[in-house]
Amino acid sequence: MGMVMEEGKKVEPLGFGYPALVRPGRTRVGWVGIGVMGGAMATRLLAAGFTVTAYARTSVKADALVAAGASVADSPASVAAASDVVFTMVSDPGDVRAVVLDRASGALAGLRPGGVLVDCTSSSPSLAREIAAAARSTGCHAVDAPVSGGDAGARDGTLAILAGGTRPWQRPEQQDRQPDGGGRGGGGPQRVPGLRVRSVLVAVSKGAAGSCVMDIFGTRAVNRDFASGPGSARYIIKDLGMALEIGDGQEEDEATALPGAALFRQMFSAMVANGDGDLCVRGLITVIERLSGIHK
Numbered sequence: 685m686g687m688v689m690e691e692g693k694k695v696e697p698l699g700f701g702y703p704a705l706v707r708p709g710r711t712r713v714g715w716v717g718i719g720v721m722g723g724a725m726a727t728r729l730l731a732a733g734f735t736v737t738a739y740a741r742t743s744v745k746a747d748a749l750v751a752a753g754a755s756v757a758d759s760p761a762s763v764a765a766a767s768d769v770v771f772t773m774v775s776d777p778g779d780v781r782a783v784v785l786d787r788a789s790g791a792l793a794g795l796r797p798g799g800v801l802v803d804c805t806s807s808s809p810s811l812a813r814e815i816a817a818a819a820r821s822t823g824c825h826a827v828d829a830p831v832s833g834g835d836a837g838a839r840d841g842t843l844a845i846l847a848g849g850t851r852p853w854q855r856p857e858q859q860d861r862q863p864d865g866g867g868r869g870g871g872g873p874q875r876v877p878g879l880r881v882r883s884v885l886v887a888v889s890k891g892a893a894g895s896c897v898m899d900i901f902g903t904r905a906v907n908r909d910f911a912s913g914p915g916s917a918r919y920i921i922k923d924l925g926m927a928l929e930i931g932d933g934q935e936e937d938e939a940t941a942l943p944g945a946a947l948f949r950q951m952f953s954a955m956v957a958n959g960d961g962d963l964c965v966r967g968l969i970t971v972i973e974r975l976s977g978i979h980k
Contacts, residue, residue: 711769716770717773764801800827918962928946
């Protein structure tokens with residue numbers, strides 16, 4: 685296993701791990717993947733006073749972090765050996781598998797019992813479950829925690845983090861007020877079979893997918909209030925039809941492509957066909973439910 689270098693000297697790992705409290709200056713953080721998102725997130729941890737050890741396949745990407753006070757390791761396993769909590773933020777599931785599960789150089793090869801692995805990549809639910817099982821077999825904890833908010837959210841510290849895992853990685857006082865992500869592999873909004881709907885609404889609204897429409901109508905939609913609101917499906921179909929008619933200008937330079945309007949007109953037409961034409965815009969959920977085989 686490689687060494688972690690800081691000013692030319694080996695940094696000896698200290699005995700630590702869950703369930704000790706996470707504290708700046710005490711908790712050692714490892715970071716694997718320091719691109720646009722990961723680099724900004726790791727920089728904020730350094731600014732908050734955490735000790736950070738980083739790994740990047742392209743070493744030059746670590747220069748800014750080193751200048752900010754980070755140490756650099758030569759493999760994910762070396763990062764984990766010097767850390768209590770290891771974050772991964774890489775490109776895709778294949779990269780996640782490589783940096784976490786590789787028997788020689790992966791993070792789990794170096795993380796000691798009690799350590800916590802947090803994958804912030806938008807990755808595969810099945811891979812998240814595989815990682816959780818591998819972590820558990822070594823006495824470690826795994827959290828599936830994709831983020832929303834883009835590079836600006838990473839720089840500004842405003843990312844929404846949708847964390848999923850088993851309860852032991854949370855402190856007791858957190859378990860009563862912070863919803864679990866639906867189990868291992870339940871971090872992403874696209875994979876929430878066991879997650880409370882209201883929790884999804886709150887989490888998504890804080891990320892890049894948040895909108896004024898969500899703020900105004902979200903809670904009423906969750907409460908299945910489809911009767912009150914601006915316009916019924918029948919009137920929405922009429923309005924979208926007029927928009928599409930205008931978009932399909934007779935002159936070539938007047939034509940405008942409106943694929944979203946065409947799709948939604950079809951979906952609102954499905955509401956009418958289902959006998960729900962008098963419901964308001966929030967009733968569109970009923971079409972999604974029918975397409976998904978959900979009956980309420």
